[in-house]
Amino acid sequence: MERTKSKNEELINLLGMKGSYEILKELEKGNKRFKDLKKVVTHSTLTKRLFELEKFNLIARKVDESRRPPVVEYILTEKGKEILEFFRKFRE
Amino acid sequence: MERTKSKNEELINLLGMKGSYEILKELEKGNKRFKDLKKVVTHSTLTKRLFELEKFNLIARKVDESRRPPVVEYILTEKGKEILEFFRKFRE
DNA sequence: CTGGATCCGGTGTGATACTG
């Protein structure tokens, strides 16, 4: 019964997890920093989701190392936009 | 932080839950009965998913009452097909 | 500010037993 999940199925699981959709929607409005995204999801959940969303290339990290402390921005990728577009279709 | 989820978000959650994708893919091959679907997911999980998938009109139940015991078939709806189509796009 | 590590409680999952 246990099967190895395809990349596709893992992506679906990720989208279903808490915070994923909220983060993507927020980034759609424009690039956001960690502290901004915390308004939308919990700290620990945010940490985990950001890591996974980046792994699937739905978001990208932009780090400015020249600043102290470094400034990190999260950006919605094209793939991320596509996914958001799709789910809009199923609104009623 | 806690918000009431939109129908759309609930649908995403459902798709991310265990068994949803497996059931839809299986029904894509043709109508299936409860016992057939058990090959794909656990008994208890199957019960829950079928109920929720039907609630969102991704699948439909067809019952033949004339038979003893009644024969129940599950069918993939148009909406269910659309969803499967989309996720195919994200294959690599 | 941007995380990581940990602990703890709630919830989905799985196995099993039971019913019509």
Add this chain to the structure above:
DNA sequence: CAGTATCACACCGGATCCAG
């Protein structure tokens, strides 16, 4: 055959504390 009920367990999410 097609479910329902129950219970134990694993895992996810939330809160808190720590670090660069």
